Amino acid sequence: MAGALPPRLNAIVEEFADVDRTERLDLLLEYANGLPDLPERMQGQELERVHECQTPLFVQAEVEDGDVVRLYFQAPDEAPTSKGFAGILHAGLDGATVDEVLGTPSEFASGMGLADVVSPLRMRSVGAILARIKRQLVDRAA
Amino acid sequence: MPLPADTDPKLQEYAHPERLVTTDWLAEHLGDPDLVVVESNEDVLLYRTGHIPGAHHVDWHLDLNDTVMRDYVSPEGFAALCSARGIRRDSTVVVYGDNFNWWAAYALWVFSLFGHPDVRLLDGGRAKWIAEGREMTTDAVTAAPSDYPVVERDDETIRAFKEDVLAHIGNGPLVDVRSPQEFSGELLHMPDYPQEGVQRGGHVPTARSVPWKRAANDDGSFKSADDLKAIYADEQGLREGDDVITYCRIGERSSHTWFVLTHLLGFDHVRNYDGSWVEWGNAVRVPIEKPETA
Numbered sequence: 001m002a003g004a005l006p007p008r009l010n011a012i013v014e015e016f017a018d019v020d021r022t023e024r025l026d027l028l029l030e031y032a033n034g035l036p037d038l039p040e041r042m043q044g045q046e047l048e049r050v051h052e053c054q055t056p057l058f059v060q061a062e063v064e065d066g067d068v069v070r071l072y073f074q075a076p077d078e079a080p081t082s083k084g085f086a087g088i089l090h091a092g093l094d095g096a097t098v099d100e101v102l103g104t105p106s107e108f109a110s111g112m113g114l115a116d117v118v119s120p121l122r123m124r125s126v127g128a129i130l131a132r133i134k135r136q137l138v139d140r141a142a
Numbered sequence: 143m144p145l146p147a148d149t150d151p152k153l154q155e156y157a158h159p160e161r162l163v164t165t166d167w168l169a170e171h172l173g174d175p176d177l178v179v180v181e182s183n184e185d186v187l188l189y190r191t192g193h194i195p196g197a198h199h200v201d202w203h204l205d206l207n208d209t210v211m212r213d214y215v216s217p218e219g220f221a222a223l224c225s226a227r228g229i230r231r232d233s234t235v236v237v238y239g240d241n242f243n244w245w246a247a248y249a250l251w252v253f254s255l256f257g258h259p260d261v262r263l264l265d266g267g268r269a270k271w272i273a274e275g276r277e278m279t280t281d282a283v284t285a286a287p288s289d290y291p292v293v294e295r296d297d298e299t300i301r302a303f304k305e306d307v308l309a310h311i312g313n314g315p316l317v318d319v320r321s322p323q324e325f326s327g328e329l330l331h332m333p334d335y336p337q338e339g340v341q342r343g344g345h346v347p348t349a350r351s352v353p354w355k356r357a358a359n360d361d362g363s364f365k366s367a368d369d370l371k372a373i374y375a376d377e378q379g380l381r382e383g384d385d386v387i388t389y390c391r392i393g394e395r396s397s398h399t400w401f402v403l404t405h406l407l408g409f410d411h412v413r414n415y416d417g418s419w420v421e422w423g424n425a426v427r428v429p430i431e432k433p434e435t436a
Contacts, residue, residue: 029190055185078240080187118186119203 005108006100009092016112024117031087032080038072047074048136050129055079057086059129061101061136069101070094071133081118085109085126089133098141102134143176144260145234153265155367157408161401162265162364163236165274172196178229178285181268182206182249183240184394192278194238194271198227198285202245202394206252214295220256221290228285231259231293238264238271242355242362248397251414255295263401266363273361300400302387302413304421307346308428314385315378316349319399320419324391325351327432340423344432346389352378354395357402370406382409389415389422 005013012031016024047058058074071094075083088109093101106127115123147153147160148167156162171177172195179197181189189199200206205223208215215223229235235253239246246263253261264271272278297303302310310316323329327343345351356373357365364370374380386403388396393416400414422428 025187025190029187032187077191078188079185080191081185084187117204119201119209121203122186 005104006093006096008096009088009104009108012088012092013108013111016114021113021117024113028084028088028114028118029080031091032075032084033087035073035075035083035087035090038074042072047072048132050125050132055082057082057125057129059086059132059136061133061140063098063137063140067097069096069098069133069137081122082125085129088126089129093133098137101137104130104134106130143232145171145174145176152366156406157367158405160260161262161405163262164265165271165276168194168236168238168264168271169276174234176232176234178227178233178235180227180235180237180246180249181239182237182245183268184245185240188240188268190280192280193283195277195279195281196283197238198283200227200237200249202248206249214252214255217256217292217294220252220295221292224258224290225287226285228288229258229290230288231291233260233288235261236264237261238267240268242269242358242398243267244354244394244398247401248394251300251397251400254300255297256293257296266361269362300404300413302389302415304415304417304425304428306413307387307389307415307422310385310387311346311348311429314387315380316346317378317380317386317388317396317399317403318345318349318351319354319388319390319396320345320351321353322351324419325349327430340391340420342423342430344423344430345419346422347429347431349389349431350378352399354390354398357399357406364402364406367406370402374403374407380409382407383411384409385411385413387413387415389418391419392416393418 016027047060050057050059060072062070064070071090073086075086109123109126148163150164153159153162179194180200181193181197182200186201206214237246237250243263246267250261250263318325325345357370359365388399390396393414396414400412403409403412
């Protein structure tokens with residue numbers, strides 16, 4: 001599976017897989033804290049809500065220069081897990097090509113060992129966020 | 143030795159004032175060796191971003207639920223959970239959490255399944271504590287393991303199963319505490335990857351809709367005893383001796399209402415149906431009511 005992922009996302013998956021359970025949670029929190037704020041031009045704009053996340057999380061995918069994917073997220077500080085998932089997707093996929101993002105398997109996160117520490121049910125929201133991103137990219141191309 | 147109850151005047155109006163503590167009381171008793179504070183949230187990472195000094199974390203997914211079968215931890219598992227946090231059978235446990243104490247109430251309810259004698263909620267939960275500018279820390283919390291006994295779980299008195307709910311239709315009050323849209327069955331659309339996906343929308347026939355939020359103030363604390371009586375007794379006609387079953391989607395919001403009915407209003411026979419809509423809305427051949435079919 002590793003070969004199919006864009007390089008930066010692949011590195012993140014390996015980073016998580018290589019550490020123990022406690023460090024995995026710390027790492028997830030780091031990604032939550034590393035998620036950039038929404039740019040000013042998008043403040044107050046209606047973004048798509050990811051309903052599968054228990055807490056409000058919004059995502060917008062845009063395409064720059066014909067092929068470069070830009071990802072924007074809005075997640076409250078009170079929901080660090082969802083924010084961490086968004087942070088991982090941002091760090092791993094922002095700047096990738098449209099084809100790379102569309103080719104990212106929805107279950108990519110299963111290799112991160114996070115299901116043990118946040119529960120499998122919560123992990124589903126990673127796939128849900130990615131599915132929304134892909135659908136937005138497909139809609140944009142249509 | 144359990145700690146003395148909070149004597150705050152608001153709490154004395156409730157049926158079991160000893161089940162609730164104010165932020166003032168907690169601040170005053172932090173560090174007492176007979177007290178163990180537990181934080182339980184919807185978000186598993188939130189505790190790590192900061193918690194009340196000395197508070198231990200209990201996660202509903204990973205600590206309270208069996209990780210394989212859909213059920214609660216075993217008696218041995220519960221004893222291990224308590225022991226690791228230094229909780230003795232005679233400790234006073236105060237639980238608080240995010241989101242209007244949903245998961246704190248859920249944790250308190252699970253502690254009650256195991257008959258832990260003294261478990262209380264922090265009125266207003268995490269949000270009120272923070273709003274009052276009280277101390278939070280990210281310091282790691284450790285405890286010397288306690289010798290918590292292995293106690294049988296009582297699944298009869300305060301827990302209801304699908305069969306109990308089925309038998310209850312037409313025979314006793316069912317309280318659906320979800321949002322009005324979930325009650326009507328209008329809200330269920332979950333494209334892509336449904337989380338805790340439910341196949342059918344609607345509610346259990348004869349259930350009344352009393353959203354959990356009606357029992358809470360905006361700061362996360364519970365409404366006054368008089369306000370609660372006006373809702374559940376005067377408006378809904380529920381009586382203390384009634385055999386009531388509460389449910390929501392997965393049993394956390396209904397734990398909140400279970401706490402209100404049991405400890406704030408003093409009802410003796412309230413059970414929480416933790417299978418809730420995720421089980422009912424997927425179960426084969428159980429009756430469902432929707433506005434257009436009603």
